[in-house]
Amino acid sequence: MFEFISSQVVVGLAWAGEVSLFGLRAIREALRPPYEMRELIRQVYEVGWRSVPLITVAGFAVGIVMSMHSRSSLERFGAEAMIPTVLALSMVREIGPLVAALLVSGRVGAGIGAELGGMRVTEQIDALESLAVDSFKYLVVTRVMACVIVQPILTTVMSFTGIVGGYLAETVISGLSFRLYFDRAFSSMEFVDYIPATLKTMVFGFIIGTVSSYLGYNTKGGAEGVGRASTLSVVLTSILLIVTNVVLVKIIIFLFPEGLG
Amino acid sequence: MKDNQFVIRLEQVSKSFGNKRVLDQVSFRVARGSAFCILGRSGTGKSVTLKLMIGLIRPEQGKIFIADQEITGLESRELPPVRKAVGFLFQSAALFDSISVGENVAFPLRRHTNKSEKEIQEYAHKKLEQVGLENEYDRLPADLSGGMRKRAALARALALDPPILLVDEPSAGLDPITSAEIDNLLLRLNSEKDTTLVVVTHNIPSARRIGDELLVLHEGHIIAQGTANELDQSEHKVVREFMRSIQAG
Numbered sequence: 148m149f150e151f152i153s154s155q156v157v158v159g160l161a162w163a164g165e166v167s168l169f170g171l172r173a174i175r176e177a178l179r180p181p182y183e184m185r186e187l188i189r190q191v192y193e194v195g196w197r198s199v200p201l202i203t204v205a206g207f208a209v210g211i212v213m214s215m216h217s218r219s220s221l222e223r224f225g226a227e228a229m230i231p232t233v234l235a236l237s238m239v240r241e242i243g244p245l246v247a248a249l250l251v252s253g254r255v256g257a258g259i260g261a262e263l264g265g266m267r268v269t270e271q272i273d274a275l276e277s278l279a280v281d282s283f284k285y286l287v288v289t290r291v292m293a294c295v296i297v298q299p300i301l302t303t304v305m306s307f308t309g310i311v312g313g314y315l316a317e318t319v320i321s322g323l324s325f326r327l328y329f330d331r332a333f334s335s336m337e338f339v340d341y342i343p344a345t346l347k348t349m350v351f352g353f354i355i356g357t358v359s360s361y362l363g364y365n366t367k368g369g370a371e372g373v374g375r376a377s378t379l380s381v382v383l384t385s386i387l388l389i390v391t392n393v394v395l396v397k398i399i400i401f402l403f404p405e406g407l408g
Numbered sequence: 409m410k411d412n413q414f415v416i417r418l419e420q421v422s423k424s425f426g427n428k429r430v431l432d433q434v435s436f437r438v439a440r441g442s443a444f445c446i447l448g449r450s451g452t453g454k455s456v457t458l459k460l461m462i463g464l465i466r467p468e469q470g471k472i473f474i475a476d477q478e479i480t481g482l483e484s485r486e487l488p489p490v491r492k493a494v495g496f497l498f499q500s501a502a503l504f505d506s507i508s509v510g511e512n513v514a515f516p517l518r519r520h521t522n523k524s525e526k527e528i529q530e531y532a533h534k535k536l537e538q539v540g541l542e543n544e545y546d547r548l549p550a551d552l553s554g555g556m557r558k559r560a561a562l563a564r565a566l567a568l569d570p571p572i573l574l575v576d577e578p579s580a581g582l583d584p585i586t587s588a589e590i591d592n593l594l595l596r597l598n599s600e601k602d603t604t605l606v607v608v609t610h611n612i613p614s615a616r617r618i619g620d621e622l623l624v625l626h627e628g629h630i631i632a633q634g635t636a637n638e639l640d641q642s643e644h645k646v647v648r649e650f651m652r653s654i655q656a657g
Contacts, residue, residue, distance in 0.1 A: 279488035
């Protein structure tokens with residue numbers, strides 16, 4: 148049993164090492180010309196713009212649910228007036244970044260894993276190389292960069308639509324005015340609440356892009372391999388996002404203690 | 409012949425996958441402007457040999473020269489200039505399935521030439537016309553038949569007018585008539601444009617039609633090399649079986 152566990156740990160560490168090297172290679176190649184601007188723009192559109200409907204709807208729904216939960220808790224203490232503040236802070240600091248990342252890992256991570264996996268097993272990646280195109284740079288670097296670029300933007304969309312969703316729930320229940328809701332929502336918020344929490348999502352974007360590209364780019368075994376790459380992309384990026392979030396929150400609290408107030 | 413008359417040279421090339429030795433110290437040369445066919449049973453390393461020639465995979469041992477440049481020692485980023493001179497037609501066609509047939513052909517032109525968008529589209533149309541697909545520019549690869557996909561992939565492989573064309577199983581999965589059409593396209597390229605062809609195939613009648621020189625791989629070794637007539641005279645059992653299938657085919 149011990150041998151089995153230790154061998155699995157070794158396999159896991161080896162995998163983590165390979166993915167890390169893959170990610171470092173993506174960073175190195177991103178800095179080296181020529182730059183694949185056309186493909187990068189296409190990927191920003193695919194990863195970012197096409198995720199907007201999902202993020203908007205999800206943000207809205209999360210905001211409404213958060214508002215209802217906050218009301219039931221805060222009502223007990225007669226603190227309903229705090230609902231906009233509590234909701235805005237929790238959306239911006241934590242719920243927006245993490246939920247947006249998990250949603251993108253589901254939509255984009257699975258897509259990248261399946262797309263690159265499909266290209267690998269149908270020899271399209273070899274075909275790119277045979278046409279004198281650096282497939283790593285063209286396929287991987289552009290996707291990783293696109294994820295890094297769009298994740299903070301999608302997070303902002305998620306947080307904002309969440310706050311708007313909270314307003315709708317509040318105004319239906321208590322008739323709170325738009326102006327008063329937003330005054331209260333942003334009265335206690337400072338840049339230190341928004342900037343570190345949003346910038347950390349660039350790390351989330353890097354994880355989504357790197358892990359899903361790694362799994363897709365190295366797919367083996369035909370259609371089954373493509374399915375495995377797609378599923379594993381979602382599972383592994385989700386786990387990594389949640390674990391990394393713990394570490395990043397700790398770092399943010401250490402670096403910006405005033406954000407706790 | 410002098411070495412510079414050979415555009416492709418393999419010297420003592422070996423390649424293994426896991427414990428399986430696919431190629432074992434294989435050496436041969438392909439003359440400029442010739443049509444060279446590599447024959448052999450499935451799993452004898454024919455496709456591997458083609459992929460080695462453009463650095464898609466690396467040998468463990470030996471040297472590979474393309475037009476007198478040794479490619480075995482090149483870094484990945486040094487390979488593109490070599491690859492621009494070599495077209496590759498994949499067994500599965502390997503067209504980019506998210507873009508149209510015309511865009512597949514235009515892709516290498518956009519990447520590697522300074523042509524205007526109008527010139528690129530005209531050139532891509534011309535290449536598709538050469539393979540009889542002039543009306544399929546806007547169709548997606550998934551909407552084409554197997555033979556049409558092969559021809560579209562051939563148009564893409566020829567987009568940069570490479571002096572060397574590597575062809576992996578041109579007749580795989582095609583009916584005899586479509587297969588003969590592809591053969592004729594390859595022959596026309598070889599005779600009209602002096603393109604050097606290296607064709608991997610199981611299809612012996614096709615190899616006999618196309619090949620100036622035939623090479624038979626078996627269990628990682630070359631067991632025969634020469635013209636079709638010379639191979640007819642071979643006393644090697646496997647070669648004789650191949651030659652019989654020529655007569656049968």
